[in-house]
Amino acid sequence: MTELIQQIVDGLGRGGIYALIALGIAVIFGVMHLVNFAHGELITVSAYSAYGLFQAGWDWWLIAPAVILIAGMTSVVIEFLAFRWVRGAPDFTMLMTSFGIHFVVQALFVMYVSANFRQFPRPDWIFNTVKIAGISFEVFDVAVIFFTLLTLIATFWILQKTMFGISLRAAAEDFDAARLMGVRSDRIIRGAFALSGLLAGVAAVFWLMRSGQAGPTAGLTPMLKGVLAALIGGLGSLGGAVLGGVTLGLVEVMLISRLPEGLVGLTDGIVFLLIAFLFVFRPQGFISVRRAERV
Amino acid sequence: MSKELLQSRLITLIGPISIFAVLVLGGLLYASFGGSARDGLITQMLINAIIVLGIQIYVGNTGVLSFGHIGFGAIAGYAFAICAISPTRKNSQIPDAPFGLSEVDLTPFQSVLISILLTVIVAFIIGLGLARSGARSGSVAATVITLALLFVVHEVAKNWIDLTRGGKTGLSFSPLGNVTLQGRGWIYIALLLAMITARLFKETRLGRLAQAAREDDLAARAVGIDPAVQQMVSLLLSVTIVSIGSSLRVFELGSINPRLFFFKFTLLTLTMLIVGGRNSVTGAIVGVVIITAGSEFTRYLAGPSVDMAALDWILRSGLTDIFLGASMLGFMIFKPAGLLGDWELDNWLKKFIPKKETEEREQSRVGKDQIRDLQSLKVEGVVVDFGGFRALDKAEIRATTDEVVGLIGPNGAGKTTLLNVITGVVESNEGALTVNGKSIEGLQPHMIARAGLVRTFQNLRLFHLLSVRENIEVARLASPDAKTRLGTDTIEQLLHLTGLNDLSNRRARELDYGNARRLELARAAAANPLFLLLDEPTSGMSDHESEAMIHQVRSVASLIGAGVVVIDHDLNFITGICDRVYVLDQGRIISTGSPEEISRDEKVRVAYLGGS
Numbered sequence: 001m002t003e004l005i006q007q008i009v010d011g012l013g014r015g016g017i018y019a020l021i022a023l024g025i026a027v028i029f030g031v032m033h034l035v036n037f038a039h040g041e042l043i044t045v046s047a048y049s050a051y052g053l054f055q056a057g058w059d060w061w062l063i064a065p066a067v068i069l070i071a072g073m074t075s076v077v078i079e080f081l082a083f084r085w086v087r088g089a090p091d092f093t094m095l096m097t098s099f100g101i102h103f104v105v106q107a108l109f110v111m112y113v114s115a116n117f118r119q120f121p122r123p124d125w126i127f128n129t130v131k132i133a134g135i136s137f138e139v140f141d142v143a144v145i146f147f148t149l150l151t152l153i154a155t156f157w158i159l160q161k162t163m164f165g166i167s168l169r170a171a172a173e174d175f176d177a178a179r180l181m182g183v184r185s186d187r188i189i190r191g192a193f194a195l196s197g198l199l200a201g202v203a204a205v206f207w208l209m210r211s212g213q214a215g216p217t218a219g220l221t222p223m224l225k226g227v228l229a230a231l232i233g234g235l236g237s238l239g240g241a242v243l244g245g246v247t248l249g250l251v252e253v254m255l256i257s258r259l260p261e262g263l264v265g266l267t268d269g270i271v272f273l274l275i276a277f278l279f280v281f282r283p284q285g286f287i288s289v290r291r292a293e294r295v
Numbered sequence: 296m297s298k299e300l301l302q303s304r305l306i307t308l309i310g311p312i313s314i315f316a317v318l319v320l321g322g323l324l325y326a327s328f329g330g331s332a333r334d335g336l337i338t339q340m341l342i343n344a345i346i347v348l349g350i351q352i353y354v355g356n357t358g359v360l361s362f363g364h365i366g367f368g369a370i371a372g373y374a375f376a377i378c379a380i381s382p383t384r385k386n387s388q389i390p391d392a393p394f395g396l397s398e399v400d401l402t403p404f405q406s407v408l409i410s411i412l413l414t415v416i417v418a419f420i421i422g423l424g425l426a427r428s429g430a431r432s433g434s435v436a437a438t439v440i441t442l443a444l445l446f447v448v449h450e451v452a453k454n455w456i457d458l459t460r461g462g463k464t465g466l467s468f469s470p471l472g473n474v475t476l477q478g479r480g481w482i483y484i485a486l487l488l489a490m491i492t493a494r495l496f497k498e499t500r501l502g503r504l505a506q507a508a509r510e511d512d513l514a515a516r517a518v519g520i521d522p523a524v525q526q527m528v529s530l531l532l533s534v535t536i537v538s539i540g541s542s543l544r545v546f547e548l549g550s551i552n553p554r555l556f557f558f559k560f561t562l563l564t565l566t567m568l569i570v571g572g573r574n575s576v577t578g579a580i581v582g583v584v585i586i587t588a589g590s591e592f593t594r595y596l597a598g599p600s601v602d603m604a605a606l607d608w609i610l611r612s613g614l615t616d617i618f619l620g621a622s623m624l625g626f627m628i629f630k631p632a633g634l635l636g637d638w639e640l641d642n643w644l645k646k647f648i649p650k651k652e653t654e655e656r657e658q659s660r661v662g663k664d665q666i667r668d669l670q671s672l673k674v675e676g677v678v679v680d681f682g683g684f685r686a687l688d689k690a691e692i693r694a695t696t697d698e699v700v701g702l703i704g705p706n707g708a709g710k711t712t713l714l715n716v717i718t719g720v721v722e723s724n725e726g727a728l729t730v731n732g733k734s735i736e737g738l739q740p741h742m743i744a745r746a747g748l749v750r751t752f753q754n755l756r757l758f759h760l761l762s763v764r765e766n767i768e769v770a771r772l773a774s775p776d777a778k779t780r781l782g783t784d785t786i787e788q789l790l791h792l793t794g795l796n797d798l799s800n801r802r803a804r805e806l807d808y809g810n811a812r813r814l815e816l817a818r819a820a821a822a823n824p825l826f827l828l829l830d831e832p833t834s835g836m837s838d839h840e841s842e843a844m845i846h847q848v849r850s851v852a853s854l855i856g857a858g859v860v861v862i863d864h865d866l867n868f869i870t871g872i873c874d875r876v877y878v879l880d881q882g883r884i885i886s887t888g889s890p891e892e893i894s895r896d897e898k899v900r901v902a903y904l905g906g907s
Contacts, residue, residue: 035435085628091433093631095360096569100624103562107620111613220558224446231439269450272443276424283428283436 002135007253013141015249016148019242020203021226022233023155024196026241030172031192032087034094035235038078038101040223042071042197045105046204047214048113054120060209067208068201075197076190087189102223109216117215126209144206151202152242155195159238164191172236221268228275234285243286306648307498310641311490314580318344319483326476334476340587341482342544344580347567348489349536351579353529354568356502357522358432358509362561363421363441364537366448369556370417371410371538372545373452373459376466378406379546388466391457403481403546411538418534425530426523431512445561452553465552485543489536494576494639500772501528506574507769510758517718517752518822519744519773563590566623572633574760577640582633586622593618637760667856670696670731670825672748677716677726679709679882686712687723688882696825696858699849701869701890703862704879705903710862711753713879714830718750719743730825745774747825751815751832753862759804763795763814766803770821781823781855789817792850808835813847820851827852829861833868845871870894878902 021039028036046067053063078101086097126140159165170178171188179185207222208214225248233244251274255267263270278285322337350364377385377392378401385397401409421444430437453462460466496502505525508515515522545551563586571582595601597614626633672694679687687709694700702710715721717728719740728735735746749770758766767786774780790796793813798806806814812832819827832848833841845868852859863869869876870890878886878893880902886893893899 082624082628089631091435092358092360093433093627095433095435095438096565096631097624097627099565100620100627103620104617104624107613107616110616111611115613224442227439231436235435265454266450269447269454272447272450276440276443276447279436279440280424280427 003257005135006137007257008250009137009141009145011250011253012246013138013144013249014252015246016144017203017206017222017245018225018229018248019245020148020151020199021222022229022241022245023152023238024199024203025226025230026233026236026238027168027172027192027196027199029230029236030238031168031175031189032083032094033091034083034086034098035227035230036083036196037095037098037223037227038082038105039098039196039200039226040219040221041078041102041105042074042200042219043204043207043222044109044214044216044219045074046071046201047208047211047218048109048118050204050208051118051120051214060123064205067205068198071201071204072194072197075193075200079190079193083193084189102219106216113216115216117213117218119213120208122212123209140206140210147202147206151199155199156238158195164188168192168195228272232275232278232285234287237285237287240285240287247286304495304498306645307494307641308491309644310639311494311576312487314577314640315487315490318580318584319486323477336587336591337476338479338482338547339544340583341486342540342547343564343567343587344583345482345486345489345540345543346537347564347579347583348493348576349533349538349540350564350568351573351576352493352496352533352536353526355573355575355579356497356505356509356529357430357526359425359430359434359441359526360438361441362438362565363444364533365556365561365564366441366445367414367418367534368537368541368544368560369445369448369452369553371414371541372551372556373466374410374413375403375406375542376468376545376551377458378409379403380466380468384467384469389457389460393457396458403542407539407542410542411535414534414538415531418530419527422527422530426526430526431522432509445557449553449557459553462553465550465555467550468546470549479547482543482547485539489540490576490580492532492536493579494641496529496532497576497639501525503765503769503772505529506761507758507766510760511756513720513740514752514756514758515769515773516740517744517750517756518770518818519741519749520769521739521741562619562623566619569626569633570622572635572637574632574637575635575639577638578633578635581635585634586619589618589622590615667696667825670747670858672717672826672858672860673727673729674713674717675727675729677713677728678724679712679716679721680724685882687716689726690879690882690884692860692877692884694826694858694860696856698874699852699859699861699872701861701863701873701876702879703864703866703869703876703893708879708902709882710879711830714750714828714860714862717743717828718748741773744822744824748828749819749822749824749826750828751812751819751830753830753834755808755811755815757803757806757811757814757818760802762800762802763806764790764799766814766818767821770818771823773822779823781821785821785854788854789820789851792854793817793847809837809840812836813844816848816851820855820857823855824857826858826860829859829863831863832861833863833865838867841865841868842871844868848872 025036025039028034049070050063050067053066082097082101086094128139129136130139130142159169167178167183167188168191170181171183175185203222229244229248230241231244232247233240233242252267252271255270256264259267322341326333326337346368350361353359353364354361377396378399382398382400385392389397421440424440425437428436428440452459504520508520508522508525512522541556567582567586568579569582570585571580572578593614596610597612601610603610675691677687677690678685690709690713692700692702702713704710712721716723719738730746730748735743738746758769761769764786767789771781771786790799793816795810795813795817798810803811803814816829816832829848833844836844848859848861849872861872873890875887876890876893877884878899885898885902886896
């Protein structure tokens with residue numbers, strides 16, 4: 001029982017990070033109908049920023065907010081440089097564009113930094129444990145869960161209560177109608193990218209605290225996990241993205257702790273396989289967003 | 296196969312064969328001026344061309360973006376290596392291989408066959424999954440499934456050390472003797488095979504149907520095409536070619552490791568495909584040449600032999616990756632169809648071959664109207680609820696193949712919903728749908744089309760990149776049963792009746808509104824339905840055009856012997872064309888009768904004008 005609770009907390013910790021990434025992907029999908037495979041590049045950029053700031057002698061407490069801001073700005077810049085040009089393009093073009101960005105950013109880091117991974121120190125407290133109700137948990141997991149919840153509450157507050165959030169949800173529902181009602185599409189899309197970048201930044205902070213390294217492919221795994229979480233939750237559904245992220249985290253932890261020794265290396269492979277199966281039977285994900293096609 | 300068809304296929308072959316000749320001769324010429332490094336480069340280029348052509352067959356014809364083809368390549372590569380490496384070498388590299396594989400001793404040719412077989416089996420299973428997920432052009436779930444395949448194969452190759460020797464060292468062959476570039480006949484044979492397969496598949500019935508579904512999934516279903524079948528065939532054929540290419544790649548490199556068939560190679564091959572134009576076989580080759588040359592050039596620039604201090608900030612390692620990524624990104628933003636779009640060399644060459652067709656065409660204009668036994672369509676007690684809103688409330692209509700039945704009503708009355716129910720696009724909550732007494736309840740849209748109900752679309756859903764003639768041709772070919780298809784001469788007749796014969800080689804997307812509507816009509820008729828279901832065929836037309844449409848619809852319907860059910864707002868058109876009219880209001884049929892009776896009905900007037 002104790003073990004199960006520990007695993008659940010561990011899974012929620014992982015899943016929280018995935019949820020933040022997935023939420024960002026879902027926000028962009030909402031306004032642009034684009035699945036952003038370049039979302040992981042925000043984490044790559046964050047990783048190098050963290051590395052650079054460490055070299056400059058900064059501490060995690062300062063690096064964390066800086067990384068979040070940098071991720072938010074990078075997201076807006078990428079939209080301005082690339083995605084702006086393919087708004088409303090066929091799905092194939094948008095998918096390919098996001099992969100193109102992914103490859104270009106990766107190559108830029110190979111070119112101007114290094115193809116090798118750079119290490120930076122992880123905060124010293126992340127492996128500490130804390131006892132709650134007689135069960136010991138990793139401080140890190142508890143912190144991730146706490147800050148993820150905080151971020152989610154803030155995000156949903158923005159979406160529900162602010163003018164920007166309401167316009168964004170309206171645009172996600174029906175972009176043309178929203179425009180007719182006076183929602184400024186440029187501003188909404190830029191805002192969505194900023195929001196999604198900030199969410200990726202928060203996720204990046206936790207991801208980097210655990211990994212402690214920066215490399216050209218640093219964003220690949222979190223991107224894939226985020227896209228998968230957004231997809232299993234139901235693309236376009238913001239609640240679904242969070243649900244998908246948490247589910248993915250829990251499934252991973254359960255698999256890792258239950259798989260026989262020799263198969264642990266295959267965890268990701270097995271997760272992919274499970275997800276592929278899920279799509280076969282439920283391509284629309286857990287929460288299906290009805291997009292009635294007018295015929 | 297008719298003589299004419301055979302002849303046109305032979306002309307088509309001129310394209311791939313001449314491109315093959317230019318590519319191979321050019322490659323050999325280039326290599327003859329350089330050392331063995333150039334031999335290696337040309338070998339690689341030709342093999343990459345095979346793999347890119349393989350990917351083109353699937354991605355080009357179906358429009359589904361696949362990241363999994365290099366995953367299939369990895370399966371094929373490993374299957375090939377494990378079969379073809381000599382037992383002595385295997386015993387030192389993978390002594391614990393399962394299923395006694397370390398004792399297997401096959402020739403490279405046998406190994407290729409095994410690798411194709413294995414990969415095709417895996418592809419079949421993946422293909423079933425893709426079909427279940429409703430794959431269509433640009434669909435995300437399908438792309439993610441293929442991406443998952445790439446990753447799963449990579450993970451397995453890295454971790455199943457007994458079989459693959461893991462990620463660090465990989466498997467290797469005993470060195471291949473000294474064979475000159477000219478002596479590598481297997482590459483040339485495989486390349487020619489890949490070129491011809493890819494080019495001919497585009498022209499086959501299955502290829503064309505796949506392209507139609509790529510252009511518009513729903514419209515393809517509406518004329519009776521089942522996209523899943525086309526996608527599966529494309530996938531298996533495409534994976535076969537990719538397997539051959541991948542086996543050759545492993546054979547030429549003399550070794551395999553998991554990184555060889557992963558993201559980098561996926562990027563390379565997809566960029567080649569996209570730069571040239573994914574819908575074109577000629578384009579695939581052009582892309583391969585450009586990207587190979589570009590990568591080589593950037594590698595040279597970034598290498599030690601070029602030393603320009605001023606440009607040091609750009610001439611450094613990673614330049615090749617930037618080149619690839621930027622090509623992909625640049626083309627997606629500025630020219631998503633690639634350099635050639637769907638241009639093919641042989642289509643261009645065909646312009647110079649004189650045609651002898653005029654007499655035949657004149658003859659077929661006479662047209663023999665198809666005579667059928669009287670058939671009936673019955674729609675009874677259909678109820679559709681959208682949430683709390685009852686869109687249709689026990690609606691019913693009947694029609695027979697010798698009449699034109701109109702369906703009118705104010706906006707929001709449920710006309711299009713009724714049509715959507717009949718054609719299987721929307722599910723009804725209650726009600727019965729029968730064609731000639733046979734229920735079509737719950738059938739998929741393409742099965743309903745095959746049962747004899749083919750529709751047009753209010754918001755125009757043509758196959759945009761296909762020509763006017765091809766739009767009609769594809770619908771004619773949609774039925775899997777050749778006996779139920781109309782003859783080829785019907786295409787000319789339909790073009791003639793709808794006044795589209797001068798535009799027959801234009802792409803559908805270039806048509807103006809009126810012509811697009813007439814093409815919708817001709818396309819629906821080409822599927823040889825019992826009933827044509829027309830959704831606002833005159834919307835957006837001038838009075839003059841819609842008056843002409845009365846005659847066009849009647850003559851098209853009588854050509855194929857079909858009944859017509861038509862929705863429209865234009866009362867002149869409805870009065871002019873219909874034998875009987877149903878009036879729908881708030882989901883209910885409130886009146887029925889001849890156009891004159893309807894125009895005198897008080898209830899109809901109230902429904903349209905309000906009041907009491």
